Amino acid sequence: xxxxxxxxxILMAALSAAIPSNHLRPWFLPVTGVAHLALTxxxxxxxxxxxxxxxxxxxxxxxxxxxxxxxLFCASSFYAVGYLRHREERPNRVFCACLMVFLGIMSLVxxxxxxxxxxxxxxxxxxxxxxxxxxxxxxxxxxxxxKYLLVGxxxxxxxxxxxxxxxxxxxxxxxxxxxxxxxxxxxAPKLSKPWLHASFVLLLVGYGTKMGLAPMHSWKPDAYGEAxxxxxxxxAGGVTSCAFLALLRIYHICFAAGEAAYVSRLLLFMGxxxxxxxxxxxxxxxxxxxMLAYSSVEHMGILVxxxxxxxxxxxxxxxxxxxxxxxxxxxxLSAGNIHRAYGSKSTEQVCGAMRRLPLxxxxxxxxxxxxxxxxxxxxxxxxFSILNGAFDAGRFVIGGFFLFLLLVVFIGMGxxxxxxxxxxxxxxxxxxxxxxxxxxxxxxxxLMLLVLLVGLYxxxxxxxxxRDAVLFLEGQP
Amino acid sequence: xxxLLNTILVIVLMLNLFALGTxxxxxxxxxxxxxxxxxxxxxxxxxxxxxxxxxxxxxxTFALKGIIIPGMMIHAxxxxxxxxxxxxxxxxxxxxxxxxxxxVFALLFADQLPLTDAHSGxxxxxxxxxxxxxxxxxxxxxxxxLTQVVGYLVxxxxxxxxxxxxxxxxxxxxxxxxxxxxxxxxxxxxxxVNQINQAFASMDTRxxxxxxx
Numbered sequence: 001x002x003x004x005x006x007x008x009x010i011l012m013a014a015l016s017a018a019i020p021s022n023h024l025r026p027w028f029l030p031v032t033g034v035a036h037l038a039l040t041x042x043x044x045x046x047x048x049x050x051x052x053x054x055x056x057x058x059x060x061x062x063x064x065x066x067x068x069x070x071x072l073f074c075a076s077s078f079y080a081v082g083y084l085r086h087r088e089e090r091p092n093r094v095f096c097a098c099l100m101v102f103l104g105i106m107s108l109v110x111x112x113x114x115x116x117x118x119x120x121x122x123x124x125x126x127x128x129x130x131x132x133x134x135x136x137x138x139x140x141x142x143x144x145x146x147k148y149l150l151v152g153x154x155x156x157x158x159x160x161x162x163x164x165x166x167x168x169x170x171x172x173x174x175x176x177x178x179x180x181x182x183x184x185x186x187x188a189p190k191l192s193k194p195w196l197h198a199s200f201v202l203l204l205v206g207y208g209t210k211m212g213l214a215p216m217h218s219w220k221p222d223a224y225g226e227a228x229x230x231x232x233x234x235x236a237g238g239v240t241s242c243a244f245l246a247l248l249r250i251y252h253i254c255f256a257a258g259e260a261a262y263v264s265r266l267l268l269f270m271g272x273x274x275x276x277x278x279x280x281x282x283x284x285x286x287x288x289x290x291m292l293a294y295s296s297v298e299h300m301g302i303l304v305x306x307x308x309x310x311x312x313x314x315x316x317x318x319x320x321x322x323x324x325x326x327x328x329x330x331x332x333l334s335a336g337n338i339h340r341a342y343g344s345k346s347t348e349q350v351c352g353a354m355r356r357l358p359l360x361x362x363x364x365x366x367x368x369x370x371x372x373x374x375x376x377x378x379x380x381x382x383x384f385s386i387l388n389g390a391f392d393a394g395r396f397v398i399g400g401f402f403l404f405l406l407l408v409v410f411i412g413m414g415x416x417x418x419x420x421x422x423x424x425x426x427x428x429x430x431x432x433x434x435x436x437x438x439x440x441x442x443x444x445x446x447l448m449l450l451v452l453l454v455g456l457y458x459x460x461x462x463x464x465x466x467r468d469a470v471l472f473l474e475g476q477p
Numbered sequence: 478x479x480x481l482l483n484t485i486l487v488i489v490l491m492l493n494l495f496a497l498g499t500x501x502x503x504x505x506x507x508x509x510x511x512x513x514x515x516x517x518x519x520x521x522x523x524x525x526x527x528x529x530x531x532x533x534x535x536x537x538t539f540a541l542k543g544i545i546i547p548g549m550m551i552h553a554x555x556x557x558x559x560x561x562x563x564x565x566x567x568x569x570x571x572x573x574x575x576x577x578x579x580x581v582f583a584l585l586f587a588d589q590l591p592l593t594d595a596h597s598g599x600x601x602x603x604x605x606x607x608x609x610x611x612x613x614x615x616x617x618x619x620x621x622x623l624t625q626v627v628g629y630l631v632x633x634x635x636x637x638x639x640x641x642x643x644x645x646x647x648x649x650x651x652x653x654x655x656x657x658x659x660x661x662x663x664x665x666x667x668x669x670v671n672q673i674n675q676a677f678a679s680m681d682t683r684x685x686x687x688x689x690x
Contacts, residue, residue: 116653123660150625153660160657161636164650167643172593177646194590
């Protein structure tokens with residue numbers, strides 16, 4: 001099953017690259033998306049699927065991320081067909097192929113139980129997403145791609161050094177040097193402490209760069225701002241979730257080694273810093289796509305903060321991975337539509353989106369309400385659960401700070417979003433050819449419904465999956 | 478064996494400082510190529526019983542670090558007709574001094590990390606950390622796109638040096654290093670193919686300022 005999930009998208013990418021028609025090629029995306037989602041659901045439903053390769057194991061954490069990535073890709077792939085129809089003047093061979101390979105590599109991240117293999121896969125995501133960000137071939141997109149590659153690859157290099165340190169931590173105590181997750185977890189309490197500490201810092205900085213934690217987030221507003229909406233959605237919901245999974249693996253190891261106190265101090269600090277930096281930049285932000293990038297920085301901060309709070313907040317954190325991933329899909333895809341209709345992403349030109357694009361404008365507004373934690377949407381449940389966890393753990397200052405920053409973000413983001421959706425669109429904007437179509441609006445509506453569903457009623461299989469993931473992380477299989 | 482190893486590592490440290498202290502971009506690229514070529518030979522020195530697999534990984538590492546990537550960069554440099562890194566963020570002498578300070582810091586920091594008996598005499602850990610830091614200094618204080626890539630190569634060389642501690646226990650690390658090299662190779666190809674140089678005329682990343690708050 002692992003091989004099917006990883007190689008099916010790559011095979012489809014190769015096939016799509018061989019198709020000469022620019023018009024038909026995008027349809028490979030939804031075919032791949034649906035097939036991948038179906039395979040994912042079958043995999044999740046069957047309890048004991050093992051592979052012959054010891055390095056590829058799907059544990060509950062991997063299952064959760066795989067589900068998010070696959071769902072998001074499936075919805076985005078239909079949207080991509082609609083989007084590329086508006087961009088037929090651009091060759092989309094590289095775009096389609098890279099998007100599908102990207103899905104394959106993300107699946108590999110979720111299956112990898114070898115830290116080296118996981119590192120290779122995350123390195124791969126950086127490589128295949130660079131051409132996606134560069135899709136528009138403008139000066140600004142070159143600039144964004146350059147920053148993305150440079151900052152991202154420094155992060156990857158540091159993560160490799162951290163991985164080496166971790167291997168040395170086991171070698172130093174006379175154990176066999178290994179990078180398989182099982183191998184390290186088995187001897188976790190015996191790992192050499194100084195090496196483990198140094199390794200954790202490097203891996204936090206390295207994978208944190210890929211997640212976009214402050215202060216290593218500098219690539220994020222540029223890349224998300226310049227990339228097409230569908231790429232933004234996959235980056236904000238997919239790559240960041242995969243990088244968070246990498247961080248979860250390291251957390252798992254440190255937790256098993258009895259270093260939870262050391263680790264949680266650093267995680268809390270990084271989480272608070274990311275939330276604070278993001279909220280500062282969101283207030284008065286004029287570019288609504290960059291605003292979404294800062295919102296992503298904020299939510300990565302929330303995830304890391306939740307992890308830092310520890311056991312009482314872990315359920316909320318895992319749920320937040322799901323709700324954040326799906327809501328980011330709604331926001332980036334609808335923002336992409338608005339951008340297309342107005343030819344601008346600055347609030348100076350964009351207003352009246354609710355009238356100009358009734359569907360996308362409304363979804364953008366509702367998506368904003370959801371991501372800032374308004375009931376009855378999914379992120380409300382997950383953020384509330386993290387807050388609850390903070391108070392349960394006796395961390396009242398952090399809980400208070402968390403609430404305060406959420407409020408600042410709500411106000412800052414709200415000001416920008418309301419400017420976009422309210423009012424009347426200018427004459428030029430009303431006469432651009434773009435209109436909401438089934439393919440560019442329905443996938444967003446479906447994602448929105450999923451977010452609402454999770455807020456009202458979490459399906460029991462999802463609850464079970466999250467509980468399993470938390471138990472797995474705490475080392476109680 | 479440790480003597481020869483340490484001699485090489487000291488040369489590597491000196492090359493770091495040299496790369497920090499020159500303004501001609503060709504010289505910086507050549508310095509890093511020499512450093513990379515020297516480092517790619519290390520696995521041969523470290524292996525007590527040299528296996529065929531280990532010997533074979535030396536070849537691609539040497540080719541990538543010593544010949545292919547620097548070659549491509551010099552090629553790219555020829556196209557854009559720039560010779561010098563003008564006005565780095567901090568001057569050349571201060572950056573050499575900073576590099577020297579980083580080396581001292583690396584020696585002190587490496588003292589805090591316990592080593593196994595087999596590795597205790599060698600300078601591997603401090604050299605690795607110092608090289609990573611030197612790479613960082615190059616990356617953050619230079620503005621030409623090519624010099625930043627050179628900084629990244631130095632950073633990567635530092636990581637490669639650290640990998641030498643693990644090469645016997647986990648031969649895999651060398652392959653991972655090769656992958657990182659490949660990554661940079663693709664990176665440089667991106668610059669050439671997508672003509673960042675043409676789009677920005679002089680490959681000066683200070684011109685990359687249209688995306689700002």
